[in-house]
Amino acid sequence: MAESTAHVTWHGSLLEGAGTIxxxxxxxxxxxxxxxxxxxxxxxxxxxxxxLIAAAHASCFSMALSHGLAGAGTPPESLEASATVTFxxxxxxxxxxLTVRASVPGIDEAAFLEAAEAARVGCPVSKALAAVPxxxxxxALA
Amino acid sequence: MPRIxxxxxxxxxxxxxxxxxxxxxxxxxxxxxxxxIASRVEIHEGKTSPEELLAAAxxxxxxxxLGSELARLGTPPERMHxxxxxxxxxxxxxxxxxxxxxxxxxxxxxxxxxxxxxxxxAAADAGCxxxxxxxxxxxVTYEATLEGGS
Numbered sequence: 001m002a003e004s005t006a007h008v009t010w011h012g013s014l015l016e017g018a019g020t021i022x023x024x025x026x027x028x029x030x031x032x033x034x035x036x037x038x039x040x041x042x043x044x045x046x047x048x049x050x051x052l053i054a055a056a057h058a059s060c061f062s063m064a065l066s067h068g069l070a071g072a073g074t075p076p077e078s079l080e081a082s083a084t085v086t087f088x089x090x091x092x093x094x095x096x097x098l099t100v101r102a103s104v105p106g107i108d109e110a111a112f113l114e115a116a117e118a119a120r121v122g123c124p125v126s127k128a129l130a131a132v133p134x135x136x137x138x139x140a141l142a
Numbered sequence: 143m144p145r146i147x148x149x150x151x152x153x154x155x156x157x158x159x160x161x162x163x164x165x166x167x168x169x170x171x172x173x174x175x176x177x178x179i180a181s182r183v184e185i186h187e188g189k190t191s192p193e194e195l196l197a198a199a200x201x202x203x204x205x206x207x208l209g210s211e212l213a214r215l216g217t218p219p220e221r222m223h224x225x226x227x228x229x230x231x232x233x234x235x236x237x238x239x240x241x242x243x244x245x246x247x248x249x250x251x252x253x254x255x256x257x258x259x260x261x262x263x264a265a266a267d268a269g270c271x272x273x274x275x276x277x278x279x280x281x282v283t284y285e286a287t288l289e290g291g292s
Contacts (some may be wrong), residue, residue, distance in 0.1 A: 002227045003227055003228070003229050003230075004191060004193040004196070004197045004227065004229075005194075005197055005225060005226065005228075006194060006197040006198035006199070006201045006202040006225070006226050007223065007224070007225050008202055008205050008223070008224045008225075009164070009205075009221065009222065009223045009224070010205045010209055010219070010221070010224070011220070011221050011224075017182035017209065019202065019206075021198050021201070021202065022223075024194050024197070024198060025194060025197075026188055026189055026190050026191070026194055027188055028176065028188050028189055028190045028194075029173050029175055029190065032172050032173060032198075034202050036206060038170065039206075045170055045171065045172060046172065047167055047169075047170050047172045047173065048169075048170070048172055048202070049198075049199035049200070049202045049203040049272060050199075051149070051167050051170055051172075052150075052168050052195045052196070052198045052202070053195070053196065053272075054169075055150035055152070055165045055166075055173075055174060055175075055192075055195045056192040056193070056195035056196045056199065057192070058150050058151055058152045058165065059152045059177050059190075059191070059192045060164050060192035062152050062163055063163075063192075072148055077155075078153065078155050079152075079153070080151065080152070080153050081151060081152050082149060082150065082151035082152075082168070083149070084147055084149045084152055085147070085149070086147050087147075087271075091213060092271035092274060092275065093275060100197035107271040120264035122237070124192070124193075124230060124237075124238045124239055124240050125192050125196065125240070127236075127239060127240070127279060128196070128239070128274070128276050128279050128280055129275055129276065130278065130279055131274070131275050131277075131278045131279075132275065134199075136197075139260045
């Protein structure tokens with residue numbers, strides 16, 4: 001079992017106020033500024049829940065794919081993945097688009113695409129976010 | 143309402159077990175973080191994990207919902223502090239699953255009593271898009287307390 005913790009503080013109202021991700025358990029980041037404007041309009045150097053979800057999903061997918069490829073006897077040299085989260089205020093997250101470009105010695109395209117699809121379906125973040133209407137994947141060998 | 147798109151990427155070198163990655167916030171440019179599988183399932187060693195990023199996302203989502211609900215009830219908050227803990231566990235036959243997210247909120251709210259905060263917190267949990275998203279697959283729980291006031 002693994003537990004992960006994050007601390008956030010917020011001052012004032014939603015529209016005029018502002019918040020900070022004060023700390024996370026790993027200590028790897030702190031003092032990330034957040035505002036509602038950053039979430040719905042221009043980012044202006046502030047992060048949002050949707051950006052953090054995109055980061056979580058891209059990392060989870062990468063780990064699952066590299067694990068699957070190694071398990072099949074074709075470990076990857078490198079993977080570059082991205083996740084793009086679409087958020088509609090009032091509705092929620094409507095779509096997550098995953099992309100991956102991978103350098104995998106000795107694999108054919110069909111086997112790679114199969115492993116990528118398995119990671120899209122099976123990674124813990126994909127499973128946790130199964131309620132998102134659309135999770136797409138664009139996978140290719142580099 | 144307009145659609146809002148946010149993006150992050152990761153570059154991973156090598157296998158899951160022995161490799162490592164760097165997660166970047168490509169939309170805002172606010173972070174670039176190291177990540178490994180060991181930091182995810184064992185000790186973090188100063189590296190982040192998908193679950194820690196989700197905990198940060200849920201904390202922000204919930205705190206903005208709580209602030210909105212308190213304002214709607216006529217008692218806008220002065221300050222709120224919120225901790226989110228996400229639990230990933232190995233579930234028999236299903237591998238690693240995110241099984242729970244717990245929110246602990248403390249709020250400084252002038253003129254709000256416990257009942258008002260309880261009402262706002264219940265509405266915040268019902269309205270937080272992230273809570274709604276993961277409730278189908280994980281247990282979402284919360285506690286909310288007033289700090290330094292009536």
